Amino acid sequence: QKEVEQDPGPLSVPEGAIVSLNCTYSNSAFQYFMWYRQYSRKGPELLMYTYSSGNKEDGRFTAQVDKSSKYISLFIRDSQPSDSATYLCAMSGLTGANSKLTFGKGITLSVRP
Amino acid sequence: DTGVSQNPRHKITKRGQNVTFRCDPISEHNRLYWYRQTLGQGPEFLTYFQNEAQLEKSRLLSDRFSAERPKGSFSTLEIQRTEQGDSAMYLCASNKGGKETQYFGPGTRLLVL
Numbered sequence: 001q002k003e004v005e006q007d008p009g010p011l012s013v014p015e016g017a018i019v020s021l022n023c024t025y026s027n028s029a030f031q032y033f034m035w036y037r038q039y040s041r042k043g044p045e046l047l048m049y050t051y052s053s054g055n056k057e058d059g060r061f062t063a064q065v066d067k068s069s070k071y072i073s074l075f076i077r078d079s080q081p082s083d084s085a086t087y088l089c090a091m092s093g094l095t096g097a098n099s100k101l102t103f104g105k106g107i108t109l110s111v112r113p
Numbered sequence: 114d115t116g117v118s119q120n121p122r123h124k125i126t127k128r129g130q131n132v133t134f135r136c137d138p139i140s141e142h143n144r145l146y147w148y149r150q151t152l153g154q155g156p157e158f159l160t161y162f163q164n165e166a167q168l169e170k171s172r173l174l175s176d177r178f179s180a181e182r183p184k185g186s187f188s189t190l191e192i193q194r195t196e197q198g199d200s201a202m203y204l205c206a207s208n209k210g211g212k213e214t215q216y217f218g219p220g221t222r223l224l225v226l
Binding site: 004006032034036041042043044045046049088090099100101102103104105106 | 119146155157158161202214215216217218220222
């Protein structure tokens with residue numbers, strides 16, 4: 001079993017839909033949780049960064065972390081065609097060797113106009 | 114542009130040749146990370162530096178791979194005797210310390226023929 005599991009894709013939604021992306025993890029040492037967006041043939045771009053359980057909102061994006069269930073989510077409201085990309089969840093521990101990021105496999109989202 | 118830069122952006126080489134990639138992190142960042150990403154997968158950790166010290170290497174980093182960060186600024190990743198399985202996107206990321214999120218460069222896409 002991989003340390004981080006991400007819902008398989010691809011995912012296709014109509015413009016304006018609410019999108020829910022999810023990851024589960026097994027390593028209790030993970031304390032920081034991130035969502036990156038990656039366009040084709042580009043490097044990952046940070047979308048959301050959270051520490052500890054709870055919700056964090058930034059514009060149309062909401063990140064949710066439930067450490068008791070080892071489950072994180074990213075919600076995209078009013079999705080736009082420009083949101084079409086691969087979304088990667090990533091996690092890390094506190095310090096030292098644990099600071100490296102462990103990624104999910106990624107899910108490709110397509111938003112249809 | 115004050116982001117992470119990587120050169121070259123693309124590299125095509127024949128099996129058995131050596132290749133070297135360069136990463137220039139964000140200037141005040143003392144930590145630098147290398148990741149490898151194959152098609153349809155999330156990035157996988159290879160190694161990281163704090164200043165000029167290489168603090169951790171993944172088991173993915175075989176003895177054909179070597180990374181350096183001689184002055185604690187830019188870093189190079191060399192692959193000797195390339196194999197077709199080395200074909201991937203090589204990503205560099207940097208941050209100020211273990212608790213900060215990592216900012217990624219655009220990657221170097223390697224194709225080994």
